[in-house]
Amino acid sequence: MGMFSKAMSMVWVLIIVCTQGQPLKAPKEISSKLSRNPQSLSLASSDYGHIVHETPLAVFEPSSIGDIRALINFSNSLPNPFTIAPRGQAHSVLGQAMAQNGVVVNMTKLNGTRIFVAPCDGKSPLGCYADVGGEQTWVDVLHETLKSGLTPLSWTDYLYLTVGGTLSNAGISGQAFRFGPQISNVLELDLVTGKGDLVTCSAEKNTEAFYAVLGGLGQFGVITRARIPLGPAPTRVKWLHLLYNDFTAFCRDQEHLISMNERNDSNAADYVEGMLLLNQPPLDLSFYPPSYHQCITSLVTQYGIIYIIELVKYYANNSQPIQQVANLVKELKFVPNFRFEKDVSYEEFLNRVHGEELYLRSKGLWEVPHPWLNIFVPRSRILDFNEGVFKGIILKQNITAGLVKVYPVNRNK
Ligand SMILES: Cc1cc2nc3c(=O)[nH]c(=O)nc-3n(C[C@H](O)[C@H](O)[C@H](O)COP(=O)(O)OP(=O)(O)OC[C@H]3O[C@@H](n4cnc5c(N)ncnc54)[C@H](O)[C@@H]3O)c2cc1C
Numbered sequence: 001m002g003m004f005s006k007a008m009s010m011v012w013v014l015i016i017v018c019t020q021g022q023p024l025k026a027p028k029e030i031s032s033k034l035s036r037n038p039q040s041l042s043l044a045s046s047d048y049g050h051i052v053h054e055t056p057l058a059v060f061e062p063s064s065i066g067d068i069r070a071l072i073n074f075s076n077s078l079p080n081p082f083t084i085a086p087r088g089q090a091h092s093v094l095g096q097a098m099a100q101n102g103v104v105v106n107m108t109k110l111n112g113t114r115i116f117v118a119p120c121d122g123k124s125p126l127g128c129y130a131d132v133g134g135e136q137t138w139v140d141v142l143h144e145t146l147k148s149g150l151t152p153l154s155w156t157d158y159l160y161l162t163v164g165g166t167l168s169n170a171g172i173s174g175q176a177f178r179f180g181p182q183i184s185n186v187l188e189l190d191l192v193t194g195k196g197d198l199v200t201c202s203a204e205k206n207t208e209a210f211y212a213v214l215g216g217l218g219q220f221g222v223i224t225r226a227r228i229p230l231g232p233a234p235t236r237v238k239w240l241h242l243l244y245n246d247f248t249a250f251c252r253d254q255e256h257l258i259s260m261n262e263r264n265d266s267n268a269a270d271y272v273e274g275m276l277l278l279n280q281p282p283l284d285l286s287f288y289p290p291s292y293h294q295c296i297t298s299l300v301t302q303y304g305i306i307y308i309i310e311l312v313k314y315y316a317n318n319s320q321p322i323q324q325v326a327n328l329v330k331e332l333k334f335v336p337n338f339r340f341e342k343d344v345s346y347e348e349f350l351n352r353v354h355g356e357e358l359y360l361r362s363k364g365l366w367e368v369p370h371p372w373l374n375i376f377v378p379r380s381r382i383l384d385f386n387e388g389v390f391k392g393i394i395l396k397q398n399i400t401a402g403l404v405k406v407y408p409v410n411r412n413k
Pocket of ligand 1: 085087088090092107134161164168217
């Protein structure tokens with residue numbers, strides 16, 4: 001947990017490090033940015049999971065990349081280097097951004113690269129891209145790139161996460177079947193390595209560092225800049241929910257939808273996900289017109305679990321994709337008439353979880369334990385997973401499940 005996770009035993013008190021009985025002072029530029037105030041320590045000892053609690057010795061608040069290098073160099077100069085963990089928004093669920101008895105680097109204090117959208121004049125061999133500080137949130141990246149009519153291609157469902165944080169994991173959402181996860185959508189990175197060097201890396205340059213850090217759980221370096229490819233931004237989306245009572249039909253249709261993209265079918269969806277509607281409170285029906293709440297509730301009560309395909313077709317203001325959406329759903333085997341559609345702006349769609357966040361915060365249900373699990377299940381076992389877990393455990397044992405999402409991605413992405 002935390003970068004350089006071989007946590008060494010050490011005695012380390014704020015700016016004085018005792019080694020073999022000799023007090024050792026941290027350099028001034030470091031000590032002035034180390035904080036032990038109770039608020040900072042308490043914040044760095046917790047995360048979105050509210051399951052693991054580990055208190056660091058101090059929180060480091062860098063104002064420059066040079067500060068991060070100085071901290072790492074200082075640690076390396078000691079006989080027993082201390083554990084260092086970069087922390088973005090701490091939306092991890094099991095203490096991944098914590099450093100027991102080490103130093104947590106509060107990346108949000110760093111305002112390094114910020115967000116720079118390169119002029120997209122068709123001349124760059126890289127195409128359109130943005131250079132983004134590792135501490136920036138994806139919601140800010142969205143706002144900034146939209147000003148130029150551009151957008152990153154691959155997202156997470158929730159956008160108040162940092163670029164460094166999701167690139168240290170994977171960054172998966174309903175666009176991953178088309179473009180791959182966010183870690184497959186990076187042209188270049190700047191890193192401060194475990195040796196304190198500032199390194200620029202890509203698929204062509206310093207490749208070992210590049211592929212170690214992407215999905216590297218913060219163990220191989222601190223991401224200070226990422227170059228993210230951009231494409232033209234749509235303005236609006238058709239956002240559909242299709243309800244199924246049969247898991248086999250649900251999976252077959254999801255697979256059919258993502259295969260349309262492989263065949264370069266112009267009707268293909270731009271986003272495909274799926275989720276469970278469980279017969280347990282609270283039944284969230286906010287997507288659906290109130291006049292349908294009663295019949296959806298009856299359906300869920302009858303079957304115990306309803307499976308929802310969530311799909312989206314992007315479009316520009318002046319070109320409603322009515323025929324494409326009709327082609328997209330015409331062969332799908334959802335429960336007849338249980339097809340629901342919204343028409344919203346691209347931004348509203350991408351930032352959809354924020355509304356849920358505000359609602360849950362207002363009910364005191366955001367800062368609660370989140371024992372979340374994300375797993376890849378091979379296609380050959382997904383029906384067993386439904387029988388054994390969704391029906392066998394959640395339904396039969398009536399276990400309160402919270403949000404359950406299930407959707408396919410292509411291995412080649
Ligand atoms: C409501 C919600 C919805 C989510 N939805 C999705 C989703 O749809 N898809 C998805 O893929 N994930 C999703 N996640 C998970 C999320 O992507 C990860 O938890 C991610 O790590 C969060 O980013 P963060 O900035 O909070 O990172 P943190 O939790 O702060 O850090 C995560 C890891 O990255 C390291 N790290 C942080 N910054 C840097 C950096 N600059 N350089 C190197 N290492 C760094 C940390 O040390 C830690 O190991 C969701 C999380 C929440 C809370």
